Amino acid sequence: MSTLAAAVEVRGASKWFGAHKVLDEVDLTVCPGHVTVIIGPSGAGKSTLLRAINHLEKLDAGRVTVNGVLIGVREHGTRLKELSERAILAQRAEIGFVFQAFNLFPHLTVLENVAAAPVATGRATKTEARERALELLAQVGLAEKAEAYPGQLSGGQQQRVAIARALALRPGVVLFDEPTSALDPELVGEVLAAIRALAGGGTTLVIVTHEIGFAREAADRVVFMDAGRIVEEGPPGEVLDRPRHPRTREFLSKVL
Amino acid sequence: MTSDVSERTALPSAPADEHLLTARLVAPRRPGLWISAAILLVLAAMLIHTLVTNRRFQWPTVRGYFFERSILHGLELTIWLTAAVLVTGYVIGTAVAAARLSKNPVLKSLGFGFVWLIRSVPMLVQLLFWYELASLYPKLSLGIPFGPEFASFKTAHLFGGILAAYVALSLDVAAFSAEIVRGGILSVPAGQVEAAQALGLGRGRIFRRIVLPQAMPAIVPASGNLLIGMLKATSIVSVIAVQDLLYSAQLIYNENFQIIPLLLVATLWYVVLTTVLSIGQYFVERHYARGTNRRGDGFARLFRRNLPLFNRAGLAAGGRS
Ligand SMILES: Nc1ncnc2c1ncn2[C@@H]1O[C@H](COP(=O)(O)OP(=O)(O)OP(=O)(O)O)[C@@H](O)[C@H]1O
Ligand SMILES: [Mg+2]
Numbered sequence: 139m140s141t142l143a144a145a146v147e148v149r150g151a152s153k154w155f156g157a158h159k160v161l162d163e164v165d166l167t168v169c170p171g172h173v174t175v176i177i178g179p180s181g182a183g184k185s186t187l188l189r190a191i192n193h194l195e196k197l198d199a200g201r202v203t204v205n206g207v208l209i210g211v212r213e214h215g216t217r218l219k220e221l222s223e224r225a226i227l228a229q230r231a232e233i234g235f236v237f238q239a240f241n242l243f244p245h246l247t248v249l250e251n252v253a254a255a256p257v258a259t260g261r262a263t264k265t266e267a268r269e270r271a272l273e274l275l276a277q278v279g280l281a282e283k284a285e286a287y288p289g290q291l292s293g294g295q296q297q298r299v300a301i302a303r304a305l306a307l308r309p310g311v312v313l314f315d316e317p318t319s320a321l322d323p324e325l326v327g328e329v330l331a332a333i334r335a336l337a338g339g340g341t342t343l344v345i346v347t348h349e350i351g352f353a354r355e356a357a358d359r360v361v362f363m364d365a366g367r368i369v370e371e372g373p374p375g376e377v378l379d380r381p382r383h384p385r386t387r388e389f390l391s392k393v394l
Numbered sequence: 395m396t397s398d399v400s401e402r403t404a405l406p407s408a409p410a411d412e413h414l415l416t417a418r419l420v421a422p423r424r425p426g427l428w429i430s431a432a433i434l435l436v437l438a439a440m441l442i443h444t445l446v447t448n449r450r451f452q453w454p455t456v457r458g459y460f461f462e463r464s465i466l467h468g469l470e471l472t473i474w475l476t477a478a479v480l481v482t483g484y485v486i487g488t489a490v491a492a493a494r495l496s497k498n499p500v501l502k503s504l505g506f507g508f509v510w511l512i513r514s515v516p517m518l519v520q521l522l523f524w525y526e527l528a529s530l531y532p533k534l535s536l537g538i539p540f541g542p543e544f545a546s547f548k549t550a551h552l553f554g555g556i557l558a559a560y561v562a563l564s565l566d567v568a569a570f571s572a573e574i575v576r577g578g579i580l581s582v583p584a585g586q587v588e589a590a591q592a593l594g595l596g597r598g599r600i601f602r603r604i605v606l607p608q609a610m611p612a613i614v615p616a617s618g619n620l621l622i623g624m625l626k627a628t629s630i631v632s633v634i635a636v637q638d639l640l641y642s643a644q645l646i647y648n649e650n651f652q653i654i655p656l657l658l659v660a661t662l663w664y665v666v667l668t669t670v671l672s673i674g675q676y677f678v679e680r681h682y683a684r685g686t687n688r689r690g691d692g693f694a695r696l697f698r699r700n701l702p703l704f705n706r707a708g709l710a711a712g713g714r715s
Binding site for chain 2: 192194223224233242243254258259303
């Protein structure tokens, strides 16, 4: 189990919104320390899958494990029972999440944004959290903005703060939902650079993105989703350059 | 002439505009601004003039009664009744807002029903209703609903004037503040809660640390309105002979017939209280404007910049140098 355990494992995940089946028995395995990039057309269910991994979205069927631990539920006889809120919150601290719209807290300074969660969840003292936050901000190149408010930063800077915030709890897995799609083109590069700096550092990254160039260069595995299913997956050289499935070929011909 | 103009517009980057680089930028003239300001200033001056010169306002009498004992007692009652009503009202109101925002359909409908009922009934009717409760339910008893009762007491002793006023006004504040609080909470983007959840923060902490501070800029101005409105609305208790500020003034003028001066005494006290509350509201608003560009705007900033006494930043800078 130990070395072979997947960092993230999704089995038979299904999810309906009303009569619309948004996830259709999705199976996904993410190896520890790998960078997995999920691509696919709008409405394919990429965000829903990502949100299901940290239980922001409840699955109707199937299960998610992170580092071998069931997320959001526990086995109860033959059924899965939802965990208490407190237990789910503790699990979420192991999984970082970076949102498309940054969702920084506008009434807190950049430093407070990054240091808030470790203090609030009792994982660090105020001083420890501050030190760690400054370290992370330096890592994403924003040490001098520590006392600024998010509203005073550019979009690219805000997203880099969001990345630092997601790392503050030292999660083993970080999920990115289109981290650059709300940004002006010239700001995309700085955010991708911040993500790239994380890759290879032992943290497992799952990234939903439309940046095919970034996927080709940074991904260990590329997953193509369409209509709630994983259509094709493999190393970037295969999925992006020699796609087997016609649906993948069609999608790539549009975005490239 | 016309050909001249068209020629110029056709050549937007004429070569002879070097002198423009050093030209001074002049703001456009706004004669309307000056004229309207002048008219309003004249009107204000006329108002002050008539207030001061019309002897029938009897300012000496006003001064004489301003610190009268019974007036000060009334003032005291008005202040603490307003405070008690607001605290109680906001506690209930926040709970009702939470009920209306909850996923529980029973709580949701009860919250809605409460707001609907209280907002439908005129405040004066509510006041009289609680005051006359004894005639509706002469006896209240404690026991199992629809079952046996353990203890009972007469309502005649339960609701004196002040208590009836306290209950009626508190419920009124509760209904209106519930809507203010609910509106404030709804104004916070859902992504904020999601981001906090993803960071592993608990529900209570998310509400206190993330949602409430961001809801406050929407809650505070409306609450200031409600607070000041309620301060004056407490004067309604004079109909059930509670001796608040206004009723104390009325008691005096019923004896000496100095109606206008005594109404002025009460009014001036309401003005004083409202002024204090407005200043308080300004500081609370400024506190919650963190992270936005709205900090210290408008008149207040002008005021502080131009009066050295209020210019704290200037003083601090001066002290350091
Ligand atoms: N809360 C919701 N209620 C109803 N339908 C929803 C909800 N969230 C998502 N959906 C639907 O589920 C489908 C998948 O949505 P999802 O956000 O996962 O797509 P996506 O692959 O991330 O697309 P995009 O690239 O546009 O972000 C869409 O058809 C969407 O309309
Ligand atoms: Mg999406």
